[in-house]
Amino acid sequence: MQHPTALNAVVFDWAGTIIDFGSCAPMGAFVRLFEKFDIDLTIAEARGPMGMAKWDHIKALGTLPRIAAQWQGVHGKAFTDADVDHLYEVFTPMSAVAAVEYADFIPGAVETVNAIRARGLKVGSTTGYNREIMAGVTPIAAAGGYVPDNLVCAGDLAAGRPSPLGMYRTFADIGVWPPASVVKVDDTGYGIEEGVNAGTWAVGLSVSGNEMGLSLAEWQALDAAQQDTLRQGATARLKAAGAHYVIDSVADLLPVLDEIELKLKQGAKP
Numbered sequence: 001m002q003h004p005t006a007l008n009a010v011v012f013d014w015a016g017t018i019i020d021f022g023s024c025a026p027m028g029a030f031v032r033l034f035e036k037f038d039i040d041l042t043i044a045e046a047r048g049p050m051g052m053a054k055w056d057h058i059k060a061l062g063t064l065p066r067i068a069a070q071w072q073g074v075h076g077k078a079f080t081d082a083d084v085d086h087l088y089e090v091f092t093p094m095s096a097v098a099a100v101e102y103a104d105f106i107p108g109a110v111e112t113v114n115a116i117r118a119r120g121l122k123v124g125s126t127t128g129y130n131r132e133i134m135a136g137v138t139p140i141a142a143a144g145g146y147v148p149d150n151l152v153c154a155g156d157l158a159a160g161r162p163s164p165l166g167m168y169r170t171f172a173d174i175g176v177w178p179p180a181s182v183v184k185v186d187d188t189g190y191g192i193e194e195g196v197n198a199g200t201w202a203v204g205l206s207v208s209g210n211e212m213g214l215s216l217a218e219w220q221a222l223d224a225a226q227q228d229t230l231r232q233g234a235t236a237r238l239k240a241a242g243a244h245y246v247i248d249s250v251a252d253l254l255p256v257l258d259e260i261e262l263k264l265k266q267g268a269k270p
Contacts, residue, residue, distance in 0.1 A: 004181035005265050007257060009149075010116050011124035011170050011195070013051075014137065015099070016187035016209025017250060018109045018125075018146060022218070023050060023187060023210040025102035026128075029095040030061065033087060038074045039067060043213070050210040051188025053128055053160030054091060059084045092132050099129065100136040106208050107216070108251025110145045115254055122174045124182075126152040126166040126194065149174045161190040164198035171198075180269050183260060185250060187211060189241035196242035201260050201270045204238030206231050208249035211238060244270060 016023030027046045034041035041061065049060040061067055062079040071079040113123055125148040127134060134153055141147070150173035152166040159165055167184065171177055184195025184202050187209020195202040206212060207219060207227075211234035219227070235246040245256045 051190030053154030
C-alpha cells in the first residue's frame with residue numbers, strides 16, 4: 001500500500017469537541033440518572049468513562065466499588081446487566097433533552113470545519129451518543145452550518161469505543177483510506193483510543209471537553225496560572241490515551257493539520 005502524502009479526512013467527536021463546551025450535557029444526565037435510583041454519583045465519577053457508548057458507560061459506573069456498594073445497600077442486590085438495561089431506558093430521554101439544551105457550538109468549530117472542507121478534506125463524525133439522542137442534536141447543528149459527511153452512533157456496531165469499529169465504518173461511509181490519511185479529533189481518552197486503534201492520527205482537546213469539564217464561562221473566569229495548571233493535567237491524560245497532539249479546542253486545529261501533512265510528506269506514520 002502506498003504511503004499517503006496528504007490528509008483525506010478529519011473525523012470529529014460531538015459533545016466537548018464540536019458542541020457543548022465542557023461536555024456538560026452527558027455528565028449532568030448521568031448524575032441525575034443515578035439520583036433517580038437513590039445513588040450518589042459524583043461529577044468526577046460520572047466523567048470517568050466518558051467517550052464510551054452510554055450503555056457501557058452506565059455499566060462502568062455501576063460497577064465502581066463505591067457505587068456497587070451503594071446499589072447493594074439501597075436495592076438489596078448486586079448491580080446487573082438487567083439494571084444497566086433499565087437505567088439506559090431511563091437515561092436516553094433524559095440525555096436527549098440535555099444534549100439539545102447544551103447544543104451550542106464550541107467557539108471556532110464551524111469556522112474550522114469550513115476551512116477543512118475548503119482544503120478538500122472529508123469530514124466524518126462518531127459519538128458515544130445513540131441515534132435517539134442525536135436525533136435532536138443534528139438538526140440544531142445543521143441549522144448552524146455543521147453537517148458532517150457521516151454519523152456513527154453508539155449502538156450502530158457490535159462494539160463501541162475504544163474499539164476502532166466506528167472509525168472503520170466512517171472510512172467506508174465517506175470513502176477514505178488508508179488510516180494514516182485520517183485525523184481523529186476528540187476530547188475523551190476513549191475517543192482518542194478509537195482513533196489510535198484504527199491507525200489514524202489522534203488530536204486531543206484539553207480545554208473544551210470532558211478532561212477539563214468546565215463551561216466556557218467557568219474556564220474564562222480562571223486566571224492564566226489556574227488555566228495552565230488544569231490544561232497540563234488534561235493534556236497529560238489525553239497523551240496517556242495515545243494522542244499525538246493536544247490542543248485547547250478545535251479552533252486551534254488547522255496548524256496541527258499542516259504539521260501532520262508535513263510529516264506525511266516526510267514519510268512519517270501515526
